[in-house]
Amino acid sequence: MHESVQGILDEYSDLEARLASPDIHADQELVRTLNKRYAALGPSVAAVRAWQAAHDDLGAARELAAEDPAFAEEIPSLEQAMADAEEHLRRQLIPRDPDDDRDVLLEVKAGEGGDESALFAGDLLRMYLRYAERRGWRTQIEDATESDLGGYKDVRVSIKARGRLGQDEGPWARLKYEGGVHRVQRVPVTESQGRIHTSAAGVLVMPDVGDTAEVDLNQNDLRIDVYRSSGPGGQSVNTTDSAVRITHVPTGLVVSCQNEKSQLQNKEAALRVLRARLHQIAKDEADAEASAARRSQVRTVDRSERIRTYNFPENRISDHRTGFKAYNLDAVLDGDLDPVVQSALDADEAAKLAALAGA
Secondary structure (H helix, E strand, O other): OHHHHHHHHHHHHHHHHHHHOHHHHHOHHHHHHHHHHHHHHHHHHHHHHHHHHHHHHHHHHHHHOOOOHHHHHHHHHHHHHHHHHHHHHHHHOOOOOOOOOOOEEEEEEEOOOOHHHHHHHHHHHHHHHHHHHHOOOEEEEEEEEEOOOOOEEEEEEEEEOOOOOOOOOOHHHHHHHHOEEEEEEEOOOOOOOOOOEEEEEEEEEEEOOOOOOOOOOOHHHEEEEEEOOOOOOOOOOOOOOOEEEEEEOOOOEEEEEOOOOOHHHHHHHHHHHHHHHHHHHHHHHHHHHOOOOOOOOOOOOOHHHEEEEEEOOOOEEEEOOOOOEEOOHHHHHOOOOHHHHHHHHHHHHHHHHHHHHHO
16 A cells, blocks of 8 residues: 555656646647546545654654553544545555546347337336436437337437536436346236236446547547437427438447437437447446456346346345345336445445555
């Protein structure tokens, strides 16, 4: 830990010196990058200084305790302050996801279960929309294919924060653990004999990188097709070739968008989703190479790879990764998702703290 602490202080000092140099301000993009890193290191530096102050206070009290009993009486409280400062510092040293401040593109796709799975996909979408509403985020459904009974075969929604948020409060920071297969157990509306069925829907969450240069798209790698929109969407539907399908040839990724009114708008929306998916792929590969080795997204809608079960007869929600279980499924589906999300945040933090301790 001591090496990490010194590394933070050295980097912070270097950033201060660079930002104080008049020459650097000719490159505003570099200034923004350095300022962002400087601000991100601020809480860690404050934690280091608090820990150092607590360490010095405890050391001084121990030296003077032999001469003055009053200092000896202070030692237990100073030891506790030292322990608290060290624990806070350990948490600050946990590597932070650089995407935590980003907005999110979230997709829900029906899986096994036919119409019932599509209805459940609609329930999940409503849960995320209500959760976003509770947290003051803005949402917009960007593309959707509805099912005959009112659910969704697949739907994509953008979730955006309003203003600057604190650490672990942004859409990606809180929703990144939602990716995976969600299983539902209930009596479907199509079931005439009252039997409980099991079906599943898949959720994919990606940080929204917008049109950032972080993801370089070579136009020669793209195959762009246009076609006629179908389903709800206004007067342009079924009358113009406004829908757009983009294939990223090197990876085989295919993104389509038809909900916007013009071909240009659909193309821009599809490119945004493609950048997000490529960014997520690169992120997953980097995690694997760094031996961070956790599977954060489930790409296939397979009931055997579930992360969570929604049991309607028992009003129970269970997260299979964290062990979280509660009997307020109705409230969770109405957007009270924070306790479930927090269980994932806590589990991830505990794993990272254990990794730091073993380093």
